[in-house]
Amino acid sequence: MRVRAAVLHEMGAKQPYAESKPLKIETIDLDPPGDGEVLVQIKAAGLCHSDLSVVDGNRPRPMPMVLGHEAAGIVTEVGKGVTRFKVGDHVVMVFVPSCGHCVPCAEGRPALCEPAAKSNAAGTLISGTRRIHENGKDVNHLLGVAAFAEYAVVSENSCVKIDDKLPFDEAALFGCAVITGVGAVFNTSRVKAGARVAVIGLGGVGLTSLLGAVAVGARQVIAIDLRDDKLAFARQLGATHTFNAKDEDIVDQVKAATNGGVDYAFEMAGSIPALELAWKITRRGGETVTAGLPHPTKTISIPPVQMVAEERTLKGSYVGSCVPLRDIPLYIDMYRAGKLPVDRLMSDRISLDDINVAFDRLATGATVRQIIMF
Numbered sequence: 001m002r003v004r005a006a007v008l009h010e011m012g013a014k015q016p017y018a019e020s021k022p023l024k025i026e027t028i029d030l031d032p033p034g035d036g037e038v039l040v041q042i043k044a045a046g047l048c049h050s051d052l053s054v055v056d057g058n059r060p061r062p063m064p065m066v067l068g069h070e071a072a073g074i075v076t077e078v079g080k081g082v083t084r085f086k087v088g089d090h091v092v093m094v095f096v097p098s099c100g101h102c103v104p105c106a107e108g109r110p111a112l113c114e115p116a117a118k119s120n121a122a123g124t125l126i127s128g129t130r131r132i133h134e135n136g137k138d139v140n141h142l143l144g145v146a147a148f149a150e151y152a153v154v155s156e157n158s159c160v161k162i163d164d165k166l167p168f169d170e171a172a173l174f175g176c177a178v179i180t181g182v183g184a185v186f187n188t189s190r191v192k193a194g195a196r197v198a199v200i201g202l203g204g205v206g207l208t209s210l211l212g213a214v215a216v217g218a219r220q221v222i223a224i225d226l227r228d229d230k231l232a233f234a235r236q237l238g239a240t241h242t243f244n245a246k247d248e249d250i251v252d253q254v255k256a257a258t259n260g261g262v263d264y265a266f267e268m269a270g271s272i273p274a275l276e277l278a279w280k281i282t283r284r285g286g287e288t289v290t291a292g293l294p295h296p297t298k299t300i301s302i303p304p305v306q307m308v309a310e311e312r313t314l315k316g317s318y319v320g321s322c323v324p325l326r327d328i329p330l331y332i333d334m335y336r337a338g339k340l341p342v343d344r345l346m347s348d349r350i351s352l353d354d355i356n357v358a359f360d361r362l363a364t365g366a367t368v369r370q371i372i373m374f
Helices: 049-055 114-122 168-175 177-188 204-216 228-237 250-258 272-280 304-309 324-336 352-364
Strands: 002-008 023-030 037-046 070-078 090-093 132-134 137-141 151-155 159-162 196-200 220-225 241-244 262-267 282-290 313-316 346-350 369-373
Touching (some): 023 151, 023 352, 168 346, 177 262, 196 250
Parallel strands (some): 196 220, 220 241
Antiparallel strands (some): 070 090
């Protein structure tokens, strides 16, 4: 079938993207679903910093590629062997299509699925195939989803069925922002009630981490960002303290406010200075968690003696260490109960044709979550 999609042909375009137009709205060819795959009509897709990291070249991927990995839609066709879905089901997309058989999957850690990591890096579906073509040449899928398009063919393992009464724009948030941010708090760190928590970087993922910290009953929730408007918004969402990362004495300020530092510091900005700050404000015996994805060549330096003498932990969190079939329905139920008001994170609803302008807004930090409505 012929489908309109946003195709990235080269990384590293100069800003403003409204002028350089790195994403081209083109009509592509989409194959029907193969074995174990489904065809999904995309109804809503969120713009995430991970998409921007491909556009600006900080997250190298094979080109050309249809971007988009946070989305919700309707199943319109199922391939052979598909048993979990039927035509008409509403689904949220998940960007790690876990195989269920490798060692991490068998250990209950589907976010670390080895075949999925390999196929995502290669720009294919988990089967190793590409279902998108343009002018007779293959086009790559971002993270097995490629949701910046009217339709997408994905593995059935990339989908989680949801209640059809949940609006698509709200549902899309649960495919990345919510499971990554809330999952880091609930799963990766298992933050306990009464803990002191800091979140550095108040984009969509960072703010959902903040909501997760509030939901578990953290006694102090410290929000840190470079933008005062986001700090004000964080206070509305439940932050007890806010600090601007530009302040030279921010480490001293946070330690003074928390009586020595936080129990858990979540770095969600994807920058080395943010991660270093997160480490510095973590108390003795505390845990520093990062879900940010800076350029793969970037490194940090930490004194091993500090890790040992202070029993400190530095931990990564990917996809919020989630089990999608368990966590997405749980988080949706919490949202409906008013305990995770993630709908407040939606900044704008846009059309596919506005995507380059929308990435300019995302790059400046002037927005939280923009949703493409199809």
